[in-house]
Amino acid sequence: MQDKELYQHILGLSSPWTVRDVKLDMENQEIRVQVDHPRGTRFCCPECQQDLPCYDHGEERQWRHLDSCQFKTILFARVPRVDCPKHGVRSVSVPWAEPHSRFTLLFERFAIEVLQMTQTVKGAMTILRLKWDATWHIIERAVARGKARKQPLPLPRIGIDEKAFAKGQSYVSMIYDLDNSTVEAIS
Ligand SMILES: [Zn+2]
Numbered sequence: 001m002q003d004k005e006l007y008q009h010i011l012g013l014s015s016p017w018t019v020r021d022v023k024l025d026m027e028n029q030e031i032r033v034q035v036d037h038p039r040g041t042r043f044c045c046p047e048c049q050q051d052l053p054c055y056d057h058g059e060e061r062q063w064r065h066l067d068s069c070q071f072k073t074i075l076f077a078r079v080p081r082v083d084c085p086k087h088g089v090r091s092v093s094v095p096w097a098e099p100h101s102r103f104t105l106l107f108e109r110f111a112i113e114v115l116q117m118t119q120t121v122k123g124a125m126t127i128l129r130l131k132w133d134a135t136w137h138i139i140e141r142a143v144a145r146g147k148a149r150k151q152p153l154p155l156p157r158i159g160i161d162e163k164a165f166a167k168g169q170s171y172v173s174m175i176y177d178l179d180n181s182t183v184e185a186i187s
Helices: 003-011 105-117 121-128 132-148
Strands: 018-025 030-036 042-044 051-053 056-068 071-084 088-091 158-165 170-177 182-186
Touching: 003 018, 003 030, 042 071, 051 071, 056 105, 105 121, 105 132, 121 132
Parallel strands: 030 071
Antiparallel strands: 018 030, 042 051, 056 071, 071 088, 158 170, 170 182
16 A cells, blocks of 8 residues: 555545645654645635635645654645635635644544543643643633533533643643533633
């Protein structure tokens, strides 16, 4: 199996997205996966879902994905934009990440699971090889997901956890919905 095909499978990419290139960067211990779509692919407006031709592409973006063995795995792509008659020029949604995130959905989910399991945020940061800002960004996004999913039903399983950060001088309380890997609240 070729590396491109292998990554196509393990990333779970679906049409129209394919792996164009896989590069191993030994110096930075990274695998860099270039993701692309065929010419002429049509995309939906992210607001109204109207099917439209590709207008142009934004700057190349990158998303941290789950590691491949000990290597950080980074997805690279230029996100297509559509020119919607109603909503103007908009970047389309990509299936592997939420808008504006620097991480794939799978990485964010894994990071929240690690945060749930570790005694301290610092411990999770070490395992995930993340800086504080990036970790906080992931927690905030999980909180946003938890809020967006608010339903009148009570939460099925809740975890409450106190995390120490900054060498144990401060604590942050995190309330999790354990079934959906979302963070319900932090204080
Ligand atoms: Zn639209």
